[in-house]
Amino acid sequence: MEIKSHLNNDSLIKxxxxxxxxxxxxxxxxxxxxxxxxxxxxxxxxxxLAQKNISSVVITNFITDGARCLDGFTIxxxxxFETKLKEKSRFDPQLRKLENFYxxxxxxxxxxxxxxxxxxxxxxxxxxxxxxxxxxASLHGFRIWEKRVWEFIFREAEAALLEDPSLYANVDx
Numbered sequence: 001m002e003i004k005s006h007l008n009n010d011s012l013i014k015x016x017x018x019x020x021x022x023x024x025x026x027x028x029x030x031x032x033x034x035x036x037x038x039x040x041x042x043x044x045x046x047x048x049l050a051q052k053n054i055s056s057v058v059i060t061n062f063i064t065d066g067a068r069c070l071d072g073f074t075i076x077x078x079x080x081f082e083t084k085l086k087e088k089s090r091f092d093p094q095l096r097k098l099e100n101f102y103x104x105x106x107x108x109x110x111x112x113x114x115x116x117x118x119x120x121x122x123x124x125x126x127x128x129x130x131x132x133x134x135x136x137a138s139l140h141g142f143r144i145w146e147k148r149v150w151e152f153i154f155r156e157a158e159a160a161l162l163e164d165p166s167l168y169a170n171v172d173x
Contacts, residue, residue, distance in 0.1 A: 024048065025137040030147065033133050037124055038116045042135050045142065046115045049074065057117060059144065060106035061126045065156065067149050070119070070127050073141040075108070081140075119144070 029042040041049070041057075049055070058078040062071035073081070088095050105126070109117040119129065132147035145153070161167050 025142045027135075027137055028150075029135045031133050031135060033119070033124070033129055033131055037119045037121060038112075039119060039133060039144075040114065040116045041111060043115070045135065046111065049111060052076070056108050056110045057141075058106055058108050059117075059119065059123060060102055061123060062102075062143065064143070065153055067145075067153050068127050069146075069149065070123055070129075070144040071102075071138070071141065072144060077141055078106070 025045050025048055027042065027044060029045075031039050031042075033039045049057070052074060054074050054076070056075055057072050058075060059070045059072045062069050085095065085098070090096075105123060107120050107123065109119065111117055123129075127144065128146040128149065129144065130146065134145045134147050134150040136143045136145065136150065
């Protein structure tokens with residue numbers, strides 16, 4: 001499959017690794033965030049949304065491996081997540097902490113005609129997003145990183161795997 005770089009008025013899309021999958025997001029993509037907080041979703045991400053007839057995503061703050069980033073979902077995946085959590089006791093202190101951290105900052109972002117989303121200022125500030133950002137696929141959706149943070153997280157994961165090649169043996173399916 002051929003993957004091309006695209007240039008428009010607002011951002012540079014430079015795929016690093018990626019592909020088109022009808023059911024989930026795949027790959028890693030570098031983008032430029034404009035001064036208004038707009039960024040183009042990777043074209044393969046937009047294709048996933050189009051195949052599911054979805055015109056918006058949910059993003060919220062997230063921490064992984066000690067680093068801040070944003071977590072992104074399709075609307076249907078977010079709704080499924082909410083439904084599962086509503087089955088839990090509302091008095092569970094862990095659930096309340098999750099609500100306070102994760103749900104309180106969740107925002108639905110519409111995808112505009114140019115394929116962009118507008119990341120709210122408070123989420124950009126939380127994740128340290130300035131200009132160069134990276135979209136990465138995750139099992140439940142996607143993540144948005146400040147480029148330097150992503151590069152550090154990736155190098156750390158790679159170093160751990162180089163040190164212990166059996167690191168993911170228990171994850172094997």
